[in-house]
Amino acid sequence: MSRPFAFLLAGLCALSAQGQGALAWNGFALLRASSVNESGPLVMEPISAQVQVGLDWTPTPAITAHVHLLGRTDAGDSTRGHAGIPEAYVEANVHPGGDRLRLRGGAFFLPTSRENVDSLWETAYTITPSALNSWFGEELRPIGLDASYFHGRLFGGATLFRGNDTFGALPVDRGWALRDHWIVLGERIHLPQLFPDPNEPFYDTSVSAETDHRLGWSARAGWNGQYLLAQFTHIANRSDAMDHGSLENWNTRFDVVALEYTRDDWTVAAESGWGPTVIIAEGEAFVSGLDATYLLVSRRWDRGRATIRADWFRAGDVRDRALTAAFLLTPPGRLRPGIEVTTAAGHHRALIELRYSFGG
Amino acid sequence: MHRTLAALTIASLLGFTATATAATLTVSVHDPRGNTVADAVAYAIPEGKVVLPVRKAAAVMDQKNRMFVPHVLAIQTGTAVRFPNSDDIRHQVYSFSNAKTFQLPLYKGNPANPVVFDKAGVATLGCNIHDRMSAYIVVVDTPYVGTAGKDGRVTLNTLPAGRYTVRVWYPEMRAEPAPVAVTLGTNERNDLAFTTR
Numbered sequence: 001m002s003r004p005f006a007f008l009l010a011g012l013c014a015l016s017a018q019g020q021g022a023l024a025w026n027g028f029a030l031l032r033a034s035s036v037n038e039s040g041p042l043v044m045e046p047i048s049a050q051v052q053v054g055l056d057w058t059p060t061p062a063i064t065a066h067v068h069l070l071g072r073t074d075a076g077d078s079t080r081g082h083a084g085i086p087e088a089y090v091e092a093n094v095h096p097g098g099d100r101l102r103l104r105g106g107a108f109f110l111p112t113s114r115e116n117v118d119s120l121w122e123t124a125y126t127i128t129p130s131a132l133n134s135w136f137g138e139e140l141r142p143i144g145l146d147a148s149y150f151h152g153r154l155f156g157g158a159t160l161f162r163g164n165d166t167f168g169a170l171p172v173d174r175g176w177a178l179r180d181h182w183i184v185l186g187e188r189i190h191l192p193q194l195f196p197d198p199n200e201p202f203y204d205t206s207v208s209a210e211t212d213h214r215l216g217w218s219a220r221a222g223w224n225g226q227y228l229l230a231q232f233t234h235i236a237n238r239s240d241a242m243d244h245g246s247l248e249n250w251n252t253r254f255d256v257v258a259l260e261y262t263r264d265d266w267t268v269a270a271e272s273g274w275g276p277t278v279i280i281a282e283g284e285a286f287v288s289g290l291d292a293t294y295l296l297v298s299r300r301w302d303r304g305r306a307t308i309r310a311d312w313f314r315a316g317d318v319r320d321r322a323l324t325a326a327f328l329l330t331p332p333g334r335l336r337p338g339i340e341v342t343t344a345a346g347h348h349r350a351l352i353e354l355r356y357s358f359g360g
Numbered sequence: 361m362h363r364t365l366a367a368l369t370i371a372s373l374l375g376f377t378a379t380a381t382a383a384t385l386t387v388s389v390h391d392p393r394g395n396t397v398a399d400a401v402a403y404a405i406p407e408g409k410v411v412l413p414v415r416k417a418a419a420v421m422d423q424k425n426r427m428f429v430p431h432v433l434a435i436q437t438g439t440a441v442r443f444p445n446s447d448d449i450r451h452q453v454y455s456f457s458n459a460k461t462f463q464l465p466l467y468k469g470n471p472a473n474p475v476v477f478d479k480a481g482v483a484t485l486g487c488n489i490h491d492r493m494s495a496y497i498v499v500v501d502t503p504y505v506g507t508a509g510k511d512g513r514v515t516l517n518t519l520p521a522g523r524y525t526v527r528v529w530y531p532e533m534r535a536e537p538a539p540v541a542v543t544l545g546t547n548e549r550n551d552l553a554f555t556t557r
Binding site: 094 | 425426431448449450452454455456457461462463466467468486490491492532
């Protein structure tokens with residue numbers, strides 16, 4: 001955990017102890033059983049558990065400090081992946097002339113997903129997110145400043161961030177995955193060797209390491225109607241595309257178009273992203289094209305939600321698709337049982353999950 | 361038994377009298393092109409010193425399918441508003457408006473206490489998790505207030521006879537249309553039309 005975020009967490013605890021401002025907390029604990037644990041896009045431990053907690057200190061309605069804590073049994077192939085902080089930021093809201101300006105500083109998920117719309121960046125529709133949002137959760141976490149502006153039905157935003165120099169390594173080196181492994185600050189996810197060779201070094205990906213001292217940026221704009229939302233996002237990590245010890249920097253530019261239509265109890269959401277990622281090895285630039293698209297249709301009832309999602313994804317010449325069906329039972333109370341079945345790249349996976357919400 | 365019957369009869373007559381003497385005012389709101397303005401709020405403020413009835417029941421601003429329902433809620437000053445969350449995900453409701461500044465920390469279901477809107481004005485609501493959610497609570501110093509449907513019409517049908525100033529508000533209003541003074545007689549029906557600026 002990097003020092004500023006540790007200070008922020010300690011500060012929240014101290015303020016809570018002194019009873020200053022409003023400190024709220026919420027989160028969940030889950031137990032999950034998976035039918036497969038083989039490699040490929042559906043890799044997951046047979047039995048796994050997670051706890052996630054969000055702490056929000058709101059001294060005034062316009063200012064919030066947020067810390068998101070995570071612990072899990074299934075850390076995958078990573079170092080320092082069992083527990084940590086996925087997000088920690090301070091945000092301020094001002095309302096110039098009836099509009100809304102939100103400024104955020106710290107480490108945060110890019111606020112663009114049309115799928116991960118619950119608190120703590122959880123998907124509301126399925127147990128595991130699409131390939132696109134699995135990747136963003138696992139390898140993108142802007143650490144910097146974000147400004148969002150809302151004017152009537154129009155909105156826009158921009159982010160300036162450090163870290164995320166290796167953004168792009170996972171889809172190319174390991175391949176796309178469908179799993180909710182939110183990388184935590186300080187965690188290093190190990191990358192498989194493209195051509196296994198004991199004499200070659202192993203590489204990692206990390207969101208918090210800053211190796212090339214070049215800032216990345218993102219910008220977004222959209223229109224928000226009563227039922228329909230349309231949004232465009234551009235992300236450029238501006239990395240130097242070089243190796244830095246065990247970190248493999250990829251220079252990635254990625255565009256995402258999103259559409260969401262919600263009416264009554266139905267939601268149709270889609271995001272489609274594409275762009276090149278580049279790495280320089282032995283003086284030569286290697287370019288891979290990345291793209292990922294999902295389309296989901298979800299219907300909600302008083303005591304449940306059913307969702308079907310189709311995914312298409314490509315890294316270089318490797319192209320695949322996945323189909324996911326999920327049913328989440330939402331009885332009154334804090335327990336949410338769920339079942340999800342996915343087929344992807346010739347693999348099949350069934351998940352059963354029991355989730356308990358607390359706080360809030 | 362006889363006393364109960366007598367009391368019920370008197371109460372019914374009083375109720376009938378109150379209804380029979382109430383005037384009805386229908387307000388329609390259009391834009392300059394003649395299109396109806398949905399979610400417009402119309403309210404009638406009695407002139408002179410009048411003791412106004414106070415609504416005791418709490419009003420409700422629900423959250424369903426990541427939308428506030430209704431989009432515009434018009435209430436009398438002093439009304440308590442409950443904010444149930446009927447979604448299967450959490451919401452964090454806030455208002456930074458001068459009429460009422462508050463925030464409800466992330467929650468599902470029903471928050472413990474309603475929020476009392478004790479100052480006239482417009483409170484713009486949002487959810488800090490879902491930027492696309494927005495709504496308005498219009499707080500006015502009169503119980504004679506209503507919100508238009510898609511037809512842009514508000515019917516105020518329990519107005520005692522008297523003289524009123526009628527005003528309107530609508531979402532994204534830049535300049536308020538000029539208020540209109542109207543005198544309503546017993547059982548009178550009156551229509552007013554406003555054009556947005």
